[in-house]
Amino acid sequence: MVNTNYFHKGCSDLFQSKTKQNGFISRWPNWIGYVAVGWSLLYGFMHVYWLLGGKGYPFKQGDMGLFGAMITHFPSKVGGAFITILCFLGIFVGFIMQKKKREFVSSGLLLFYAWGVSFVFIFLTSDISLIMVMAYAFLFEFTFDWGMINQLICIIGALFWILAAISFQRRSRNACEFCGRNKEDLEPFVLVRWGRWLTIVAALAPVPYAITRFAWALHIPLGVSRKALQELSNINPMANLTEWVFGFLCIGGGILTLGLIQRWGEIFPVWFPFIGGKRVPIMLAVVPALIVAIAVTIAGFVFTFGFLAITLHLAPINNIVLGQIYGAVGPMIFWVPWGLTLGLSAIAYYYRRRGGCTYCG
Numbered sequence: 001m002v003n004t005n006y007f008h009k010g011c012s013d014l015f016q017s018k019t020k021q022n023g024f025i026s027r028w029p030n031w032i033g034y035v036a037v038g039w040s041l042l043y044g045f046m047h048v049y050w051l052l053g054g055k056g057y058p059f060k061q062g063d064m065g066l067f068g069a070m071i072t073h074f075p076s077k078v079g080g081a082f083i084t085i086l087c088f089l090g091i092f093v094g095f096i097m098q099k100k101k102r103e104f105v106s107s108g109l110l111l112f113y114a115w116g117v118s119f120v121f122i123f124l125t126s127d128i129s130l131i132m133v134m135a136y137a138f139l140f141e142f143t144f145d146w147g148m149i150n151q152l153i154c155i156i157g158a159l160f161w162i163l164a165a166i167s168f169q170r171r172s173r174n175a176c177e178f179c180g181r182n183k184e185d186l187e188p189f190v191l192v193r194w195g196r197w198l199t200i201v202a203a204l205a206p207v208p209y210a211i212t213r214f215a216w217a218l219h220i221p222l223g224v225s226r227k228a229l230q231e232l233s234n235i236n237p238m239a240n241l242t243e244w245v246f247g248f249l250c251i252g253g254g255i256l257t258l259g260l261i262q263r264w265g266e267i268f269p270v271w272f273p274f275i276g277g278k279r280v281p282i283m284l285a286v287v288p289a290l291i292v293a294i295a296v297t298i299a300g301f302v303f304t305f306g307f308l309a310i311t312l313h314l315a316p317i318n319n320i321v322l323g324q325i326y327g328a329v330g331p332m333i334f335w336v337p338w339g340l341t342l343g344l345s346a347i348a349y350y351y352r353r354r355g356g357c358t359y360c361g
């Protein structure tokens with residue numbers, strides 16, 4: 001029997017004494033709202049500068065065309081004004097959320113803002129370049145520009161807002177802010193129960209993409225015309241190598257993903273040099289999985305938008321990739337489910353393996 005009385009009465013004293021012992025990072029629920037406010041203030045002022053004619057506005061319609069960030073499909077003044085207003089609203093919302101003073105604003109409205117702004121700064125301000133940079137790094141090609149730095153700034157801001165929302169929600173349902181556990185809730189976290197299935201879907205979702213690229217590498221025009229396949233390899237002399245590498249990255253990624261539910265994902269196999277038999281550090285699996293998950297989901301979102309725009313005849317076909325949309329972009333329809341299930345699998349793995357909480361015990 002869990003002594004809930006003890007928990008509710010004693011927890012605030014317990015929190016205070018234990019909070020002092022732990023590091024600054026692990027006390028994130030105490031300051032995350034202010035960090036979200038600080039980020040919103042800075043990024044809001046950057047957009048004021050651009051609205052006033054400053055150089056470097058990052059969301060211009062560029063070479064990416066249909067595969068650019070959603071916000072680039074709007075005129076720069078409109079996009080800039082939207083982001084400025086959103087950021088300055090965040091200053092108030094963040095303070096109210098952190099100060100727990102929600103008498104005059106409903107908590108539903110605060111959460112709507114926090115999750116909404118996270119959506120905007122993950123999905124509307126990013127294009128496919130993050131996943132491209134990650135993939136091309138395996139071909140030893142590195143490109144990085146201001147546009148990408150700006151996208152990273154946006155994603156980091158969104159993560160601040162997601163964490164602020166999570167800590168606010170935990171507080172609202174009387175759970176521990178630091179770990180989300182509620183002593184009255186005896187069922188394991190829902191993601192832990194679904195972890196197996198989520199992981200299997202995440203491992204299989206990249207397979208259609210890999211199959212098309214392997215086919216192309218073997219000169220089989222799967223999903224595209226033979227002429228287009230020839231043209232694609234004429235444009236890019238590295239096409240064949242790229243197809244092999246990207247195909248194997250997807251298959252390799254899928255196999256690694258299975259580690260999130262396999263024993264070798266928790267303890268290194270004994271034949272591993274030096275580290276065989278040791279525990280796999282939780283973050284060694286979680287952090288790369290989440291980074292890939294975010295980049296894949298974003299790219300999948302943009303590709304799905306482009307795929308629908310072309311197949312529903314809402315946009316003109318003005319290049320060879322758009323002309324061969326089923327084979328070239330079709331497999332990326334699975335990328336949003338891939339990214340989402342990969343992210344959720346990583347979170348499930350974390351929740352399954354994490355130890356006790358240093359705050360609520």
Ligand SMILES: [Zn+2]
Pocket residue numbers: 176177178179180181357358359360361
């Ligand atoms: Zn806790």
